[in-house]
Amino acid sequence: MYKDAFEFELRKKQIPFEREKEYTINYKGHDLLHKFFADFVINNCIILEIKCKSCIIEEHYAQVINYLAISKLQVGLILNFHEKSLEYKRVV
Numbered sequence: 001m002y003k004d005a006f007e008f009e010l011r012k013k014q015i016p017f018e019r020e021k022e023y024t025i026n027y028k029g030h031d032l033l034h035k036f037f038a039d040f041v042i043n044n045c046i047i048l049e050i051k052c053k054s055c056i057i058e059e060h061y062a063q064v065i066n067y068l069a070i071s072k073l074q075v076g077l078i079l080n081f082h083e084k085s086l087e088y089k090r091v092v
Contacts, residue, residue, distance in 0.1 A: 001049050002081045003039060016043050017053045023070045038067045047091075048078040056080050056089050 005020070010017045017087065023036040040048040047067045051060060056078050064076035076091035 002052055006040070006050060006079075010040075010042070017041060018044075021071075023067065025070060036067055036070055041071070041073070044074065045073060047071060047073055048082065049078045051078060051080045052082050053080060054082055056087060061089070061091060068092075072077070 003052070006019055007017075007019055018041045021038045023038065023040045025032040025034060025036065038047050039050045042048055047064060049060065049064055049067075053060075060078050068074065068076050074092060078089045078091065080087040
């Protein structure tokens with residue numbers, strides 16, 4: 001639901017994005033079977049992960065750091081919609 005609403009807002013504001021962008025993991029020249037799927041890639045420069053958890057934890061940071069390493073992008077955002085006001089963390 002949050003991802004759908006976020007996608008609606010991106011489209012409304014005409015911000016370029018890809019949803020559920022797939023990243024292949026290459027290990028020593030071989031593509032692995034497991035793939036990562038980033039919730040959103042905004043304007044081909046920001047990884048955006050959307051959560052609805054009690055808080056942002058180290059596991060969420062690790063997830064975004066992995067996406068950044070694989071994608072070669074430099075900035076990630078974690079948005080957490082669980083609280084009354086939006087919680088967010090920037091990951092570089």
